[in-house]
Amino acid sequence: MGDQFKPKPSVWRATAPLQSMRQQYQHNGQINSTSNATALVAGRKRAYDAYSSHNPNQTGAATQGRAPPPPPLRPTSVNSKAADEPPRLVASRIEYADGSVVREQPSEYSQRQVFAATPSTVDPLLSLSHPAYGLPTQFVANFAALGIKAIYPWQKQCLRGPGLLNGDRNLVYSAPTGGGKSLVADVLMLKRVLEDRDAKAILVLPYVALVQEKVRWLRNIVSGISRAELEQNEQDEKPGFWAPRADKDTIRVVGFFGGSKIRATWADFDIAVCTMEKANSLVNTAIEDCSISALRAVVLDECHMIDDGYRGYLLELMGTKLLCLGQPVQIIGMSATLTNIELLKNWLQGHSYETHYRPVPIEEHLVYDGKVYAATTTASLLKTVTQLESKSQFSQPRLQPLRIIQSSDTKEFKDPVRNAVVALANETARAGYGVLVFSNSRAGCESDAVLISRVLPTLEEADPFIQEKRLDLLSDLRSLSTGLDPKLEQTLPFGAGLTTEERDLVAKAYDDGALKVCVATCSLAAGINLPARRVILHGARMGRDLVGPAMLRQMRGRAGRKGKDEVGETYLCCRQADLEAVVDLMHSELPEISSCLISDKRRIQRALLEVIAIRLAVTRESLDDYVSKTMLAYSAEPQSIQDHVEASIADLQNMRFIDIDDDGDFQATLLGKAVVASSLDPEDGIFIHNELKKALQAFVLDGDMHVLYNFTPVHDLDGVTVNWKVFWYEMQHLDASGHRVMHFLGLKPFIVDKMLSGGILKESTDKEKEDARRYHRFYLALQLRDLCNEKPIHQVAEKYDMPRGSVQNLAQTCEGFAAGMIKFCETMGWGAMAAALDHFSDRLKAGARSDLLALAKITFVKSRTARIFWDNGLKTVAAVANADPKELLPVLMQAQPNKVKLGAKDEQKFKDKLLAKAKIIADSANRLWQAEMQLEMEEE
Template sequence: MANNVNSNTTRLRIWHTTTLESAAQVHQQPQPQQQQTYQTTVVAGRKRTVNESLFSAASDQQDEANKKRPTHSRQGQELPRFTASIIAQADDTRQSHGLSEYSQRRAFPSTPTSTVDPLLSLSHHRYDLPRLLVANFAALGIKTIYPWQKKCLLGPGLLEGEKNLVYSAPTGGGKSLVADVLMLKRVLDDRDAKAILVLPYVALVQEKVRWLRNVVAGISREDLGQRQHPEEQKLWARRADKDTIRVVGFFGGSKIKATWADFDIAVCTIEKANSLVNAAIDDCSVSKLKAVVLDECHMIDDGYRGYLLELVATKLLCLDQQVQIVAMSATLTNINLLRDWLRGHSYETHYRPVPIEEHLVYDGKIYPSGTTASLLKTLTQLDSRTQPAAHRASVPVLQHLRSISPSEHKEFKDPVLNAVVSLANETARAGYGVLVFSSSRAGCESDAVLISRVLPSFHEADPIVQEKRLDLLGDLRSLSTGIDPKLEQTVPVGVAFHHAGLTTEERDLVANAYDAGVLKVIVATCSLAAGINLPARRVILHNARMGRDLVGPSMLRQMRGRAGRKGKDEVGETYLCCRQNDLEAVVDLMHADLPQISSCLISDKRRIRRALFEVVAIRLANSRESLDDYVSKTMLSLSAEPTSVQQNVEESLIELRDMGFITIDQFSNFEATQLGKAIVASSLDPEDGIFIHNELKSALKAFVLDGEMHVLYTFTPVHDLGGVAISWRIFWNEMEQLDESGLRVMTFLGLKPVIVNKMLHGGTLRETTPEEKETSRRYHRFYLALQLRDLCNEVPVHRVALKYGTPRGTVQTLAQTCQGFAAGMIKFCESMGWGAMAAALDHFSDRLKAGARSDLLALAKITFVKSRTARIFWDNGFKTVAAVANADPKELLPVLMQAQPNKVRLEARDEQKYTDKLLAKAKVIADSANRIWRMCFAPLLSCCFWRLVLLSLTLWQRSRCDRIWKRSDS
């Protein structure tokens, strides 16, 4: 018994051993005992057995997949554990660098507080913020601001909204707070004010919506009178009301239509922001817009979609009213160009509350790379190996800080992979978070599996952590897609991966668990660096590539900036691991300056053409003078030759006229045609608009309405097909199963079975001419429409992904993208006067959102009741919203039990906990159904009530008249 206790104590000590202690043990223990192995222990009486909980497959298909994967555990037995390589201090760096726990215990000068400088408190009267707003910031951890934030906010005319602002601050330096304060002041200073916050990615939009809703929670227009000065309180008291601050997110797959009147703060993707501004200018409601925030504004020179930021800002600069534009980025170099363009104030800081120590890992050795001198010395020393001995002797040598011993496992023979696993293992065992960036989705999953096999097993974790990880596994299993088999293997030891192949729900669960400390290691693709906020003590780059290409300096800085976030870490560390072939390029990348941004409107004629097209369509410019004024306010006018700009403007106007988008009269006045207005209203590029117009105009002559394939084909995007390659084998199989209606759609579109058969046997679909490109686009769209057909007929996302051989997240993204595109198609048809087609598309749009057939559309509006769950409710007799609304939550519990996929057997204690979770979910469902029922039926009941009142009055009046006549007769 004593031996067991000692063994457990030793095991726990290994788990909590710091890097300092580990490094000291390297020199104290004999060599054969340096590497520890971890034996698994069967713990009786735990909440679930290993067979049932940790290593059960999510479905029959996953069981088959597990048999083919030698890295997965089978039949409840854990895979062999690996031992990570020892990371030792270099002997001759002990005195100069010390045996520090990779700098985690250093004391850094603290940031001044509001006791030293009162202006560092947001409650200071100079900022003039409501007390409840300041309290909300404090509840979210923002009790004081940094000195640079104070200086930036107090810039000339910024708090009053009189000037625009462009500023740059490092990732993690608190730049978002400055924009939040300025934006909220504009909204709170005017009861009717609107604000738009523009972000590049959907994940960032969703995260920011949650944050802002917490910031403005409980604040009503009545609270705006709670000011610091009595005279201001009187002013606000005269216009106080009970209105709340409404924060709404707008993005491609969102179910909320971009309605200008339904929000106070709109958090948008770039495309949605451009659409909102166009609509507001067109219907003259833009006078309510008081602030626009452009986050990640360095993307303005991204020709694919970032150029829309320039269009948005230029339109606002052309308005007669004052709209405060706030542009920010962590990677701006030529900030003066943006300042001059926006005619505002600029501010730049390099302050970071949590310092970062940067390292280069090469050939099993860790080198400092924080300064230019270190980088150059490192490169000189490493390149000197190829020089003659006499030359090498004269080269100054930069001593490495630490070294990573080679691994005895064949899986870790690659020194780069061995370094990644060892560094992640060291940090996770010390109890800190690790973020590993990999170049591909497959690389993410492979790294996560290998890292999980060197960390302590599930049974060696703290019991509280075990409980939380089991809960996370349960939440992942309860998703409609089931659990990914590799996540099921890695999550019990605190490791997960995060990439676009996972569904939104899976990514949210993984991100929240990591943020809460349940997971210690996240392996992600490079796109995560700018996509979501996941801080880490240590950031490890498994090479500096995104796919096959090296990342740029801006992306590298974004990835490294994830290390050491305020409130979680005292310091951050980054490790860039590289191979010999990439060494010179990687060192140049680490040493490279950030690229200077410039306008990209002129780099592709289509962009300047769209810029001119939109301002004419929304009637912001209708003459040559107003058009020239618009062009003079673009960033292009500051960075290009005037002659070249004018030539492109002339050519673009002629092309727009020839394409039938605008008309030009004899007085050089411009007006958009009906087709032009429809294209701008649906947020299409002019070239895509021509293709869509031709497709829909042909469809009007013979639209196939006895099936669903033609409508679903119309919903597939034309500009962004999701990078999904056609599997011609699957295409052929699905084509053979089409009914007569689907085959007629193929014939109508010009898609030929003989071509599909040719492609199946190795043919090539040529795309050299415009006609061939359009034909290729039709085949691609129809292939995606086949996937939409399955989704609309209640086939789960994971089964569609399995059927078409694509990741689940890709299928889900396709559905969300098509929802946004469908809304544009409906708007296009309405603008063209094709009401019947718009109504047909609108019906199928609802089906696409619900992922269900027509009979479930009403049920699918209820929170948590989508697709498969809605069908189970229907089958159990809850066929209407009223039936769900009138049901007791306990009546819904058995239905939800049926809807949970792959529910594992639980012990009594955990069965109750599981039931409580479902009961809470049932209450949310019942409340949601009640709200929907009231919204739908309250007007009807009100109408019936007033009809009864009118009928009663009529009968009373008639009775009174009868009595009067009787008296007169008598």
């Protein structure tokens, strides 16, 4: 009969101490969560038949009605007693409509099983090694090593579109999530980079997490590809071809995003992977200094975001500038949620391609009142809602559900929606599949995660392989500079509430199969790339509002990935009050995209100011030509566009951003150039200019608050929730320097007292809006002050009632904004101010006081770790460089914030990991020390 009928190992979860759970609940019973999502641990797959129909939590193979004894208890890093654990819960049974219990059929599936990422084929053009694609052998081998041994027919058709492979035409295309759309862009972009040793490419992504992931992917793709070898082949064919430079042999992939620790320039990369803001700034700089001539390809991923007025419009600004260059730059736009693709095709003057192919089919379901209905077509959805709500005795027979989720007498599962979410997640994890649950809030995430953990099998029933993986993960998390957060240890949170390092570790564990369940906020759907057999939506709201069709499609598109699942499943669990709206949402068409440049005057103002400042267009005729190449020109009335351009030019002159010279040409003023250099909107630039001008007159330098205030962003402050109780407390404990800064900024203590008593911060007039902006910025500056004074991220998050990941994101955002402020001051000629800001920028990156800045340059030595090195006498880079790694081990042990009991074997593994880290630290310190000595010798 084969191994498929053998009993499968059990699943496992992280046990949560009751005391820790009680601490989650604070004011009015609300959960004080530190994460936007939670991943739970589960083990290998086994058939669902292994569980008794009377007790779905019973584990082990069904052997004459009895389960086998659990494996011996292994040492664990979860430091809790059985008496402190919350009581076990039983998930509701899921039955077929005829009353039989749902049972998974035996399968060879395992989330860790490796499948080819693309199907085998006999069509020679479905192989990237075919001469038609002209790709290096190593390039094809790298794709094969990552599981891509052949391409899909739609990818072949798209790549072989007119003028694409040779770079003569631009391309915009649409393919479903998981359909392999990134490969097309990767191939075209890398072909352009390999055609010329000086060629460069830019890939634009909306989120930092996606940028970091793509950098890792591309570095694997270009690994081992040498331009010298490629040029040698050309030299053999072309006698006299010049010899290659050794420092340009490799293809360099660099990430550009806010908070990036690498200050890379245009000369430091061959492929730049950027956020929208960084890409636009990079293009501006390259056009201004004429280095843009090396650019050969630009990829705009998620290009449906072009009509996002907050950030996405930067894609239109950048794309239009590229169209005006008059040089061969291939623009490649792609998305999974494009409708009016013809508009983008006409704007980019290129080729378009659409496919609905998806290698893994998705089965969609609607869950209502504990019943699961098929939701495969619009007709069935409409039929579902009308028949469910029909009360007439003469109506058609009610639509029969596919399955029924039994109601529960347990108080935690009285809510039928939560009961359904937990039951479906439990069923999936027990069968050994990956499941992704989307909740509508951070509190909802943690609540769902805790309840799911309480129905999964216990630690004692863990599979040894998964235990090993789990202990390795906990060890890695402990060794991070932020330590292992107690709540992370409790349920292994995953998502926007985590720090970047934690997210990477947990995502890898989930992708490897060590973790099985992730609970995330809806907003995280576009920023993750995790496979899931089943996607469960706990409602269809983001906060109070329904998600849009594009967001819903992105969440559902996470189900089923080639190489991971044979099929994908989605379950949207909704309430009675939302039923009609949810059904409408599920079958609604995606909205058409359009330009948003004139929906807010600041956008068209910024567009015109940028092209004038970088001297891409300085006459009225060239400005009109630029505007004619925008997407706006293809989607709005010419007269309306003309009126907005006229008004914007007048506004820019009134704000003193541009002047007209003696020849009648437009030119940017010093202030206008500073605004563009710092990537600010014009109105934000006015505010910053006024703030910095006042600071020049009375800059408070006997403390940190004034500098840090100037590091806090001026945009998107509506999303900053001020805890006025914390604000008031911190205000009371400010030193004299901090109070002078408040007075200088016009922040009044009685206003804070009023807000503490339930007052409202008025924002009716321009002055009131500016005042409110200052209160918000000062509140963020208080958090930055704590970070710069070496307080760990989790302590700052707890103090200000924010997710830890949000605190880290704040620090990274402020690092990017600080860089913009430094550029602003340098452009304005305020050298002393720029120098002061630059010094504090280093402190913000290090998360440490000035005395630790040198140590903080060492790999893995940041903030708290640097302070412990200092306290142990390792006060210089030279001292660390000359220390034996074994001498560093006890120091690193002191730097671990959480002391969790481990068994002897696991404690030794943990020490071995720290010793390996100590060796890396010593090597990094040696390199820095040698560089310092070399610099001293050159200065002598």
